[in-house]
Amino acid sequence: MSLPGLAEPGRGQRTDTPIRPLDLSGRERQLRAAMTAMDRIGASFARYARRSMPFLARHRGRIVAAPVQIASMATDAESPLPTGPSYAVRLGTKDGNAWATITLNSDAIALTLEGALGGASGAMPVQLTAPDLTPAQRALISRVGESLALDLATAVREEARLSMTILPADSSPPAPSNDSLEVICQVEGLQVPASMVISASAEALEAAAREQAAPADGVHGDPRFLEAMQEVPLEVVAELGRISLGLKKVLSLRVGDVVRLYTATDDPVSVRVGGVEKFVGMPILSRGQLAIEIRSRHER
Numbered sequence: 001m002s003l004p005g006l007a008e009p010g011r012g013q014r015t016d017t018p019i020r021p022l023d024l025s026g027r028e029r030q031l032r033a034a035m036t037a038m039d040r041i042g043a044s045f046a047r048y049a050r051r052s053m054p055f056l057a058r059h060r061g062r063i064v065a066a067p068v069q070i071a072s073m074a075t076d077a078e079s080p081l082p083t084g085p086s087y088a089v090r091l092g093t094k095d096g097n098a099w100a101t102i103t104l105n106s107d108a109i110a111l112t113l114e115g116a117l118g119g120a121s122g123a124m125p126v127q128l129t130a131p132d133l134t135p136a137q138r139a140l141i142s143r144v145g146e147s148l149a150l151d152l153a154t155a156v157r158e159e160a161r162l163s164m165t166i167l168p169a170d171s172s173p174p175a176p177s178n179d180s181l182e183v184i185c186q187v188e189g190l191q192v193p194a195s196m197v198i199s200a201s202a203e204a205l206e207a208a209a210r211e212q213a214a215p216a217d218g219v220h221g222d223p224r225f226l227e228a229m230q231e232v233p234l235e236v237v238a239e240l241g242r243i244s245l246g247l248k249k250v251l252s253l254r255v256g257d258v259v260r261l262y263t264a265t266d267d268p269v270s271v272r273v274g275g276v277e278k279f280v281g282m283p284i285l286s287r288g289q290l291a292i293e294i295r296s297r298h299e300r
Contacts, residue, residue, distance in 0.1 A: 031070065033209035034202050035181060037159050038068045042183030044155035045198055049185065052147035055115030061189040063196075071182045071199065085109060085133070087141050089149040090171060091156075091164040098162050098204030101197075102152050104145060108194040111187060112144050113137055152198055160208040181205065237272045238281060238292040268295065 042065035049063050050056055056063070088103040104112070133141070146166060153164045179202040187194040241261030253259075263269070271279040271292060281292040 031179070031181070031202050031206055034205035035068050035070070037205045037209050038181040038183060038200060038202075039065075041152075041155045041159050041200070042066075042068060042185065042198060044158060045152050045183075046185055048151035048154055049148055049196070052144060052151055053112065053115065056187070056189075059115075059190055061187055063185050064188050066184040066186065069182050069184075070202065071180050087145050089145045090167045091149055091153055092167045092171070093162055093164055093204075098164065098201050098208075099167075100152055100156055100164055100200040102145070102148050103197045103199075104141075104148075105195055105197075107192050108187065108196055109141055111190070111192045111194040112141060116140055116144060148196070156200065160205055161212065162204065162208055179203070234274045235272075238283075239270045239272060240283070241269075270298065 046063040046065040053063075086103055086105055087109055088101055091100040091102075092098065149166050153166075156162050156164055180199045181202050182197055182199045185196045185198060187196075241263035243259065243261055245259075265283070268280045268282055269292065270277050271281050271294065273279075277298040279294045280296045280298055281294050284291050284293045
């Protein structure tokens with residue numbers, strides 16, 4: 001019997017993927033927003049994962065997220081397969097357009113077993129192979145792995161506004177033609193060189209980043225132009241009232257004369273922005289000065 005997500009080398013499942021060096025003149029530049037989002041997801045996951053691995057605090061261990069990298073999902077037959085078992089949990093959205101994965105290497109599995117069972121997590125664990133794991137150990141790894149997957153889902157939801165759930169172990173893996181973004185989370189402060197790898201679909205993160213960066217009205221443009229537009233001064237006029245006077249009356253106005261308006265003291269007044277009626281307000285006193293309290297938008 002094999003644990004879902006647990007695989008031995010040589011059975012057609014990989015836990016590492018070839019890493020391409022960054023080239024900011026090509027695909028990496030196009031995915032810049034997604035890479036920024038994934039970098040933040042990695043940092044958040046490193047914090048949240050400590051809740052799923054509380055034994056790290058006893059040994060003053062910490063989880064450190066490395067910089068994000070772009071990894072090809074295509075398999076490379078020439079790359080050596082890792083030794084020992086690994087455990088992977090896949091996440092996905094309901095529509096299937098976005099996915100994420102967390103993978104524990106064999107040292108991370110050994111560290112989890114030692115720490116969760118109260119062992120000396122600072123000691124070097126024994127090399128594991130899949131048949132060495134007892135049913136109880138498999139159940140423990142499954143529980144911790146799912147908890148870590150939920151930590152990853154939380155980080156993705158907070159950063160990219162994508163709601164993901166844990167997929168069944170027999171679900172189809174991501175399409176090999178898609179690029180993925182990876183962050184290696186290394187456990188430091190212990191003698192065990194354990195690591196976890198989180199990955200996510202680059203296209204989904206890029207689309208989410210573009211959607212969040214878009215203006216509320218859906219108009220796309222240079223963000224620098226939109227930022228500069230916020231500093232443009234506009235004249236705001238609160239119109240207390242209007243009246244028509246003949247030329248003779250206007251010429252006869254003197255200091256001290258009273259011009260009566262048709263507006264009562266408790267009538268709403270029009271507030272114009274750039275010469276256009278935008279709001280309806282009420283005259284009030286604020287800190288000893290005449291002011292206008294905005295009550296509603298102007299209805300045309």
